Amino acid sequence: MRTSTGTSESVKNPESPEALPVDAAATVARLNATFATGRTKPLAWRTAQLRALRRLLVEQEAAFAAAFHTDLGKSATEAYTTEIGFTLNEIDHTLRHLDRWLRPRRVPVPLALRPAGARTVREPLGTVLVISPWNYPLQLALAPLVGAIAAGNCAVVKPSELAPATSAALAHWLPRALDPQAVAVVEGGVPETTALLEQRFDHVFYTGNGTVGRIVMAAAARHLTPVTLELGGKSPAVVEPGTDLATAARRIVWGKFMNAGQTCVAPDYVLAIGEAATALEPHLATAIREMYGTDPAQSADYGRIINERHFDRLSALLADGRIVTGGDHDRVTRYLAPTVLADVDPEAPVMREEIFGPVLPIVRVPDVDAAIAFITARDKPLALYAFTSSPTTKRRLTTETSSGALCFGAPNTHLAVPGLPFGGVGESGLGGYHGEHTIDTFSHTKSVLDKPLLADPLRLAYPPFTTRKSRLLRRFL
Numbered sequence: 001m002r003t004s005t006g007t008s009e010s011v012k013n014p015e016s017p018e019a020l021p022v023d024a025a026a027t028v029a030r031l032n033a034t035f036a037t038g039r040t041k042p043l044a045w046r047t048a049q050l051r052a053l054r055r056l057l058v059e060q061e062a063a064f065a066a067a068f069h070t071d072l073g074k075s076a077t078e079a080y081t082t083e084i085g086f087t088l089n090e091i092d093h094t095l096r097h098l099d100r101w102l103r104p105r106r107v108p109v110p111l112a113l114r115p116a117g118a119r120t121v122r123e124p125l126g127t128v129l130v131i132s133p134w135n136y137p138l139q140l141a142l143a144p145l146v147g148a149i150a151a152g153n154c155a156v157v158k159p160s161e162l163a164p165a166t167s168a169a170l171a172h173w174l175p176r177a178l179d180p181q182a183v184a185v186v187e188g189g190v191p192e193t194t195a196l197l198e199q200r201f202d203h204v205f206y207t208g209n210g211t212v213g214r215i216v217m218a219a220a221a222r223h224l225t226p227v228t229l230e231l232g233g234k235s236p237a238v239v240e241p242g243t244d245l246a247t248a249a250r251r252i253v254w255g256k257f258m259n260a261g262q263t264c265v266a267p268d269y270v271l272a273i274g275e276a277a278t279a280l281e282p283h284l285a286t287a288i289r290e291m292y293g294t295d296p297a298q299s300a301d302y303g304r305i306i307n308e309r310h311f312d313r314l315s316a317l318l319a320d321g322r323i324v325t326g327g328d329h330d331r332v333t334r335y336l337a338p339t340v341l342a343d344v345d346p347e348a349p350v351m352r353e354e355i356f357g358p359v360l361p362i363v364r365v366p367d368v369d370a371a372i373a374f375i376t377a378r379d380k381p382l383a384l385y386a387f388t389s390s391p392t393t394k395r396r397l398t399t400e401t402s403s404g405a406l407c408f409g410a411p412n413t414h415l416a417v418p419g420l421p422f423g424g425v426g427e428s429g430l431g432g433y434h435g436e437h438t439i440d441t442f443s444h445t446k447s448v449l450d451k452p453l454l455a456d457p458l459r460l461a462y463p464p465f466t467t468r469k470s471r472l473l474r475r476f477l
């Protein structure tokens with residue numbers, strides 16, 4: 001297991017990261033000891049950490065961008081909007097509202113219990129663990145960390161070993177920017193994560209696939225530790241005839257092929273109603289050409305598949321339908337063209353598992369009833385997208401289906417609205433975050449009741465019970 005080493009010129013820290021212990025138990029013990037001192041609780045500590053994180057991202061944008069490019073071939077612009085810029089927005093939103101979010105909230109007291117005051121108070125949980133995946137390797141490590149710190153916790157961040165350049169960059173920079181006695185980065189893969197999961201944390205926040213999600217939840221259960229599971233799945237994009245197909249196609253292509261399709265909320269497949277299936281095909285091909293040119297392999301804005309295992313898995317799916325556009329692939333560079341598949345059998349392998357790559361199947365259903373039946377017969381998606389001009393279809397999708405999020409007219413954008421909780425339901429996840437919801441995730445909402453000792457109408461509830469007391473209690477409670 002590796003923790004960070006080295007020093008930084010631009011982001012200074014009073015305590016040397018070199019001295020950090022390297023095993024899971026010692027790391028957690030060290031952070032627990034920090035939490036016990038109370039140092040992470042004052043608002044001033046929290047905001048200072050968030051500002052330091054902000055400064056780090058601004059100062060080291062180029063270093064992180066280089067790491068995303070090494071890991072995923074991400075363009076600098078996409079990396080800014082989906083990784084650095086996204087996290088900066090999350091920090092700014094939190095800094096703007098944190099004071100208010102942390103204020104105690106008064107709660108009305110029933111007549112029979114007055115006089116008394118009641119309020120809720122958010123308190124930090126302690127030391128939390130954030131386990132993040134490779135596809136947005138900075139955003140998915142730091143957006144939870146922002147809330148963990150803002151809520152007053154110590155945190156261990158475990159970046160994905162499948163994005164090693166970004167993992168190394170986080171391990172290098174975070175302890176230099178943040179309080180290293182309160183925030184630790186532990187690099188590594190399954191053995192290191194397993195060692196961490198053996199420790200008792202106060203919350204485990206996991207983003208990744210459902211198989212590992214189950215391992216995380218089972219490990220956390222041993223300590224009765226609450227978990228957040230940000231998982232994936234197949235997010236459909238319903239397209240109804242009569243909608244603006246050119247705009248729908250552009251938005252689906254944008255949402256699907258960013259990061260070469262390796263986005264948890266990307267439209268996984270198009271669920272086209274009736275004639276929209278064939279009518280959409282040329283629009284999708286045009287939109288891909290507009291965004292990535294006639295040879296996307298030459299586009300600086302198109303990413304690469306994370307590794308050979310995923311490349312092999314994805315290229316095998318190309319046989320599952322008629323290729324409308326795309327299909328080119330090269331294992332050496334892990335390039336897989338943005339590909340649209342038509343005439344796809346709902347039982348084909350491409351429709352059985354989350355695709356998580358640049359292959360977009362179109363499945364045709366006859367009508368809205370069939371689309372709803374198709375969605376509800378499968379696992380609840382992380383997101384359901386719909387392109388329709390019909391208020392009735394919108395209402396039916398809202399009330400007759402269940403998904404982590406439901407978005408009309410645009411994929412992927414809901415997670416940039418900080419007021420909306422981001423998370424799944426059922427197989428797509430457990431719990432949510434972003435903005436104030438991250439504070440909720442990493443806090444305990446404590447009930448506080450304060451009843452003066454002077455007057456004591458409570459006497460009514462004390463034994464021995466009389467007929468009169470019983471009558472009054474029934475009236476007032």
Ligand code: NAD
Pocket residue numbers: 131132133134135136140158159160161162188189190193194207208209210212215230231232233263264265354356382423424429
């Ligand atoms: P991954 O392989 O990077 O794994 C995620 C984390 O789990 C890593 O830190 C890894 O070290 C750890 N891990 C892997 N195997 C483990 C094990 N046996 N025990 C303990 N820890 C282990 O990422 P992935 O799972 O391939 O990520 C892709 C999946 O994540 C997709 O299903 C995608 O939809 C989902 N995802 C969801 C969100 C979301 O916010 N809901 C975001 C991104 C990705």
